[in-house]
Amino acid sequence: MGFPVSHMDTIGSCVSDRLYSYAWPPHQIMAWVGLERYGRLEDAQRLAYRWLYMMTTAFVDFNGVVPEKVSVAPL
Numbered sequence: 001m002g003f004p005v006s007h008m009d010t011i012g013s014c015v016s017d018r019l020y021s022y023a024w025p026p027h028q029i030m031a032w033v034g035l036e037r038y039g040r041l042e043d044a045q046r047l048a049y050r051w052l053y054m055m056t057t058a059f060v061d062f063n064g065v066v067p068e069k070v071s072v073a074p075l
Helices: 025-037 041-061
Strands: none
């Protein structure tokens, strides 16, 4: 059984912001550690670099504020 892409909130409006395309820092870190543990060091390093680049870009674009969640769909 999979997770729904959209769901109804308590008010009844549809929430379908493609939640799967957002990246939260703890999930990114868990992915890097998992890749490293399975011997995929290059993949872990590549993803960590891309994440840090994206966070640095967001920091500059939002005048020193890093957003809580970032859409990674364009990547």
